Amino acid sequence: MEIELSLPEPDPAEQDREVIETLINDSKYTSFAAKYLREHKSEIDQLIKMKTKFGNTWKDVVKTGLRVPNSKVGFYATDADCYDVFGDPLKYVVHSHNMRDADPNAIPQRVVGGDQLSLQVSDACKERIISARCRFARNLTNYVFPTSISPKDRVAAEAELKAALDKLTGDLAGTYTKMGDLSQEEQDKMVENHQLFHNKDEFLVKGDFYDDWPNGRGQFHNNDGTVMVWVGEEDHIRCMSLEKGSDISSCYNKATKMLEHLDKHVGLAHHKDFGWLTSCPTNVGTGMRASVHISLPRIKANMPISELKDICKKNNLDIRGTGGENTGFAGVVFDVSNRRRFDVALSRCHY
Incomplete structure (x- = not known):
């Protein structure tokens, strides 16, 4: 027995x-x-x-x-x-x-689209800036964030976002593609062109962000390719606007218009003390990274990278390679972005 x-x-x-x-x-x-x-x-x-x-x-x-x-x-x-x-x-x-x-008076308010940006860019900067980009991280109020979301809710959250994106009109109207509908070759090509995210980041792997891959994930782009939305990476939403040249104001204004639309249709997570809520707490507040790719050949030739980083830090800026976070500095083109995300109004992150 x-x-x-x-x-x-x-x-x-x-x-x-x-x-x-x-x-x-x-x-x-x-x-x-x-x-x-x-x-x-x-x-x-x-x-x-x-x-x-x-x-x-x-x-x-x-x-x-x-x-x-x-x-x-x-x-x-x-x-x-x-x-x-x-x-x-x-x-x-x-x-x-x-x-x-934190200064409680500087927490970004829920209204996103009313604060339009109009930055004046000097002729010297225009000559050196190759491209401009604004990226916003956002999450849905009524769903668990990607690190802990269930397979069922991951798919449901994507469906809500797709329905909202399908309602876009005018210069924001475009196409949504489910990641599962792409071949591996197509995914790899889009990742290489910075149009899609991969599933290889060490921290996101350890945080279970890539569970159920590729279900519940996808990419939206508007018809002229200047606005993209990634669904289901580190945050439910990564909204990006890109422009050739130095017009970062256009990037900002298009992206905030997109976010206003999404907040209206699906509800984006916001907190009175933290601002816009993100998976990583270092991104809360504005959840925005505004950047330019800028050519600085004389600085690269005559200044140590460590000194350049210190100068940027003192001016509330970050500098890195153009290949993305944690990449090296190759060539004379740098990625320069706002350092501040929190305790600052969206349109003043560059100050």
Whole structure:
């Protein structure tokens, strides 16, 4: 006669405690998440009890930080409610990243399209700027964010976004393509041309962002190719506007017009203290990265990259290679963008 022994189910609270103690006690964890826990040990019992209205816990929020010890941030928001339930640690991340406390009067308001931009670009800059781009990260209010969304809801969120994008008219009207309808060769070509996202980012892999690939994901572009929307990457929405030349105002105005349309039809996640909500808390506020590709041959020849980075930082700018985040500097063309995302109005990120 065989006797079956059943093991007791793991206690979720104890599992969360183990995660917290690992982040606190192991010095290899250097993220903002680990630093917060070390500085706020008295809050551990309370953190373990917390849960968002979608059922996500502390362990879900810090899973990437646990899996990638050298992660700078260590947090990914699991849903909009996360910014209320885990508001204190998320504020710690935002303020640590921006190296300052927030001015509540500078949180971006819900109205997106009314603040049109008209920047004056000098002739010298016009000669050197090759292209301009504005990228916005947004999430849907009523769905779990991509790090924790279920397969069913991932597809449902995409369907809502596609329906909203299909309603666009005028200069924003265009075509939506499901990623699953593209061959691997077509996907690779679009990724190479920066028209589509891949599934190879280490942090997003560890954060489960690529689960159910390629279901619930796709790309929209308007008819003249100056506006794109990625659905289902790090955030539910990555809206981008691109122009040849230096007209970054046109990029900004088209993208904010698109966001106003999407907010009206699907509801974008916004918070009174954080602004527009994103998966990575370092992007909250405006959720915007405005950039230009600019040719700087004499600077490249005569100035160390480290010095150039320092100058940019002092002027609230970031500089990197044209191949994307964490790419090297090849040639004389640089990608220069706003450093500030939080505690600043959308149209003033360049100040």
